Amino acid sequence: MSAPAPPRERSRDDLPHDEGAHAPLGELPDEDLSSMLTIRAFESALLDLFDRGMLNGTTHTCLGQEYVPVALEGLLAAGDHVFSNHRGHGHYLARHRDPEGLLAEIMGRRGAVCGGVGGSQHIRRDRYLSTGVQGESLPVACGVALHLKRTEPGALACVYVGDGTFGEGAVYEALNIASLWDLPLLVVVENNGIAQSTPLAANMAGSIAGRAAAFAVEHRLVDTVDVAAIRRGLDAAVRAVRQGRPLVVEFATHRLGPHSKGDDTRSAMDIAQARAADWYPRYAAADPERFARLDAVARAHIAAVTADVVARELS
């Protein structure tokens, strides 16, 4: 009989912990903070609509992860393409600032971005596109990046994926091609440590960094919610993407809410840990007056949008 295998390294343990959890946050323009607060208010309103039985189908909120697309948006240009996934409301709102169109899409009402055909997970507007099959958008983004490289050098294709999506072969086929062909591909991994109900440790052997390294693709770990610091830290690497050096940026982040609606099987302790890492109280504490003011505006805006869209005729 052979000796038992040594315990395998699990990637979650590899992540450096947020040393700066209590360090002061960098300066953030009102516009960005408002964007984060609008996304928070939007997602909260959605869960509320669900509880009242007013939404058809399913939806996945990005509560806790709102700062990720807002940070990225500061590094992206209008000519860049953005590919999103099932948890994409924040990605869309950070890019298009269009809660009416998105809510109308989710509810199938007049003004829906995609006529109500796509719904929460299938949205296309200009250079933004989301799909509901995990990993599927990476190869597509490579195709777009190939196009950009030839016709619009300097522009990039950015893809958001979750940690669980690293189970899909499409991810590796795409990383390989992006690296081989020097494509301007930026992969943003929102590693919230869980996929639906399955913790990262049960989904992933090795690590995201190791997987990027296997394809000679640059990897950056982001372990802070400080949007200004994130942008500073990633600026040079994102510029390099534009020159054809693909990049994987891994955000150590936290899902505050259920996977979709009311399907959270995590322990109270896990949920408490996610809450403790939330950006919201940290930004609130950093500048209480400004935060409260912008938050009130964001909530009022979303409340008005909701009242308006709910009353609209069908798409």
Place this chain on the structure above:
Amino acid sequence: MRVAENLNAALHGLLEREPDLYVLGEDVMDPYGGAFKITRGLSDRFPGRVLSTPISENAITGVAAGLALAGDGAIVEMMFGDFAALAFDQLVNFAAKSVSMYGERVPMRMVLRCPVGGGRGYGPTHSQSLQKHFLGVPGLALYEASPFHDHAEVLAEMLQRAEPCVLFEDKVLYTRPMYEVEPPFALRAADGGGTAQVSLPGADPDCVVVAGGGVAHRVLEAMRSLLVEEEIVCTLLVPSRIYPVDLELPDVRQVFVVEEGTAGGTWGAEVAHVVHQRHWSRLDGPVTLVHSADSVVPTAAHLEREVLVSAADVHRTIREKLRG
């Protein structure tokens, strides 16, 4: 000119005319020029737009979809059509759905070329006819290569549809000459995705045989023996676009559909459904399906012959139906 040369010339012409068209696939670059040499000479003439890829069928189909989304055109070669199974997600869940799932029509100019079929002893994983697996997908049109259609026109039409298309190319066609039909039969070739017709001039046919390009020559052999031995006159119809089905039938009471695909959920069943809906009142009975056996495609020649549809099968089925 052989069918392989016609396909190759078609690709040369398209790449020349369309500066935003790409050709992607495993080993498609020169000097190799693809497993069946259909892409020969392309990468030397159009560097940067003809790309050999890693062995990643799903991803290269996705790359094609991304190019199409961004406004380019893309033709992907599956080395063997069987491997299109690995590209099913990108083709069916992404490319085809993208045409309509975003609320307005998104043009997707892309073609998946799939060498299919047996008769060459490549064995079960390299010999399927996959047509039936792609039927009935919204936003996905299916074509079959034929010796009676100019593929320059066919491929141009596929790209013009601005929705994903699959071109099934029966491998046994590659070495066959284009437009060859021996007297007394005569060919009326067709434009683009239209239907080519082979008939006996001046005679009213006893039946119509609908067939994809890959089995056309097997049907022609049967038509000859049926004429000589049984005085049965058949007209052969070979559509280039095989789905959605759109066929104009001459006024006959018996219709047969011949394909190499194996039994069960066949293309012929789809054709039969359309023919029944349009022409039921004038038919003597249901459309008769002729296809390969319900089996994998074996490697050994004698076993492969037992499974694949043959000229003798076509002859026997038509004779039994018409002469009892």
